[in-house]
Structures are given as C-alpha cells and as structure tokens.
Amino acid sequence: MTFSQIYLDSVSTNAVLTLSPAFILLLLIAGLCYSRFRCHLNAVPGPLINSISSLPRIWSIWKGSSHLDDLELHRKYGKIVRVSPTTVSVCDLALFDAIYGISSQFYKAGFYEPCRFYDEEGLIPDPLVLGDKTMHTRMKRNAANAYSLQGLFQIEPLVNDVLRDLLDHLDQVYVAQKKTCDLGECMLYFAMDAIFTITFGTNLDFVRKGDTKGLCKQVRDGLPYIACIGQIPWAHRFLLGNSFVAKFFSGPSDSLAGEIMATIIDQRAAAEKRISEDEDPSAPCTFLMRLLRNQSKNPASLTDREINTHAFGNILAGGDTTSTAVRAILYYLIRNPKVMNQLVVELREAGLDKQGPVVSYREASKLPYLSAVIREAMRLHPSVGMILPRGVPLTGATLVDEKGKKHFMSAGVEIGFNPWIMQRDPDIFPDPEAFKPERWIDADADNLARMNRAWIAFGAGRHSCSGQHISMLEMTMLIPSMILRYNMKWADDAADISVENYFFTMQKGLKVKLEARV
C-alpha cells in the first residue's frame, strides 16, 4: 500500500466519521418528514408528535388509558383526529357508511395481526380477524342461525341453569356469610360458565371454582400485547408471531386449548348421537349442536375446522365483553339509587318478582326501562374502548365529512370509530357523561334514530358482533334476577372502580355487600 493510498483512506474514514452524526440526523429528519406526510394525512388535525411517531400512541395504550387520551384529543382537535402516523380516529356519522357500510371496500387490516392464528391449513378463519370478505361472508352465513334471535328461546333454559347456580352461590357465600363480594369477578365467572354452556352444554364451574385453569388470566395477560403491537403490526412477526420467540412465552395455553378441544370432541359425540336419535327440535339446543345440524343437512356448507373455530371464538369473545357490560350496568345502578328503584318498580309491576329466582327472557325483554338502563350503561361504558379500525383500500379513498370537507387517504391508513368516543358525542347525547336511561325513552323519533346509529357498543357493519343477541339474552335475564333478589350496597371500605383499557375496558374493584331484598 502506497503512502497516498493510506493518506486518502484515512481522509475518507475521518470524513465519514465526522459526517455520520449529520448523516444519521438527516436520515432521522427524512424519516420523520416521511411519517408526517405519508398517506396524505398531513392535513388531518392531531398532535404533531403523534403524526411523526407511533410511540406516543403506544405509550397511551400501554398505560391502559387510551380511551381517555383519545377523548381529550377529539375534544381538542374535532371529529377527525390523526392519532398516529397511519391511524385516524373519527366520530363523524357522515363517514360511517364509507368505513363500515355493507358495500365498503375498507377491510380488517394490520391492527388484528396479533390476533391471527395459523394451523397447518393456514390462517384460522376466525370472523373477527378475517380481511378476506368472501371467507368472512361464508363464516358468518354458516353460523347465522346459531347466533340468531330466533335461536334464543332454545338457549334460554341453558342460561337459566347457569343463573340458578350463580344465585345459589351468591346466597351461600355472600348473603349468608355477609362477606364482601367482588361482583366484577363473579360476573366474569358467570359469563364464562354461560358461554361454555351455551356453546357446549357443559361448563368448567367457574362460578364456584374460579379460574382454576388460568383461562381468563391468559386472555387478560395477552391483551396489552395485542393492543400495543396492533399499532405496529409489522413488529409482531419478530415478537410473538415468531415461533422461536413465542416458544419462550408460551405457558399452559396448549393444554388449555387441548382441554377446550377435548370438550368440543366430547360434546360433538353427544350431539351427533342426539341428532341420530331424532331429538325434539324444540328442546334446548347448544351452539355446537346447531352447527352440527347445519352440517348434517348440508355437509359442504361447514367444515369441522370451521365449527371448531366458531366454538373457540365464542369462548374468547364471550367472557370479558359480557362481564364488562354487566359490571357497567350494575355499577351505574348501585351508584344511582333513583334509577335502581325505578327499575325495581318496573320489574314488580310486570310481575317478574313472582316468577322464581330467574326471570324469563321473553317477559324481561319487553320492558322499556330495563332496556334503556342496559343501553345507557353500555353507552357510557362500552366493553370495547379502542378504535375498531379498518384499512383504506388499495385504491385509496376520499371521505367527505359532515361539513362537506373532503379527505383523501391512501392505502396504509387504518381508520375507525371508537365506541367510547362516538357514544359521548355531545351533539347526539347532550350531557354525555351523565347516566340518564330516560334519554332512550324521551327522545323523539329523529333523535332516537341518530342515537341508535351512534350506539356502536356491538361494533358496526359486516363485522358487528355475532354474539350480540346471545349476550343481550344473558344480560336481560341476569340483571332483573339479581336486583329483584338482592339489595346491593357499595362495600364501606372499597374505593371506586378502576378501568384498564386494552381493547376491552375492564373494570376492577366492584366490591359490594349483598343482602336479601324484602
């Protein structure tokens, strides 16, 4: 090597060393500008920091309070807010059909990536996560009668049994022994037993034994990951989406999945036997039984894998959602004695107190005040408190807001309504933070139509909740049965509830004393 070569090499190395911080800074600025201007979102209002980095949003979600932070952002910036470089939160009804409407091309995109599971045949076709609209339509259609309103009367006796068990347990442990009851936990266990029984005809006796297999804990522990990594879905494949990484974190989930699968297989055998014995078609009918009947009538309509997926989906979707709603209803009733009294009067006038420990769904579902109480509690405390995001189609989309302003966005943007925010829109729900069931009774037809449209606790459009009728049946039987049987008082030593939002807005600390109502 010559002297000149050595000299030139050292000059260029020095230059690179001196330039590299500047170069890195330049790259950083270019990256931030790219984030700020990407997908044509630079004109969408929102905090500057959120438009250039996903970190503020992930931090807000990680704290469990993104519903409150997002509400503040909407109050400050209006009905359309950019909450991260590629995410837009909206609460403008004029945009509703474009995003969720039946002919909308918006689709379930990246946020759902951490909830997507794969087996040897590929993506497990859980309707919640399906971006493929054809497959989604097939899945919805092949289980439609198992989730339908008409099927409810065959489910009612199953829920009745679970409710009797719950009331027996509450009587024996909390009324007789005057213990403080963590009603929130009891409601989760009720919801788990109910959804297991509705789906399979049997349950794990959560109400008496608790979460002995750690199923609820596993779901709860997984939610912060799903909520945060859903903001940067590309990261999932390097984290739990990577089989090597996942191996280190997998607990007893395999054995649990195995247990649920064994229940499916057991119940399947029993159900097949009953079908072959030509059972009375009006007898109580589990979800699994209904799907097996569908399959026996038309085998091509439903595969075994699809049946298992629906059954699994129920267990994962039916516990925390329903129990969060029930907690909200009971919380607002206990905190608002006037509303509680008015509801008791309505139930007694309808003669539901003479029916025995469990009220009938048919009778309770006719009561307007009960229905208003449930709706209002789920308005103020929807079980899902994050955006229900949809991906902008490849062609991009121009959205026209209620003021007629056009917003063009290109593919890569995730946009959606958050029930927690939409249901607090003061233009639609005046005095939005107040618990006022009568607003659902007093509203004129036009306002009621707007309120119903803005009430999205069960989601929206083609992906709206499949289990909503099942859940409403559970709540419509549970709430009157509970409040006709017990006086519920806030436990003296208990603080107020706290709420953690990792997609589900779960409450903690619903501690009450139960006394027999006379």
Ligand code: HEM
């Ligand atoms: C109060 C109780 C419940 C609430 C508030 C609730 C809420 C929701 C919401 C907001 C969605 C839409 C999610 C999204 O767009 O990303 C959804 C979807 C879904 N829920 Fe529920 N849910 C409840 C109970 C249930 C129950 C009991 C079941 C099962 C029996 C169930 C099964 C499903 C399924 C399968 C989907 C996916 C539907 C689709 O994507 O087509 N849910 N639910």
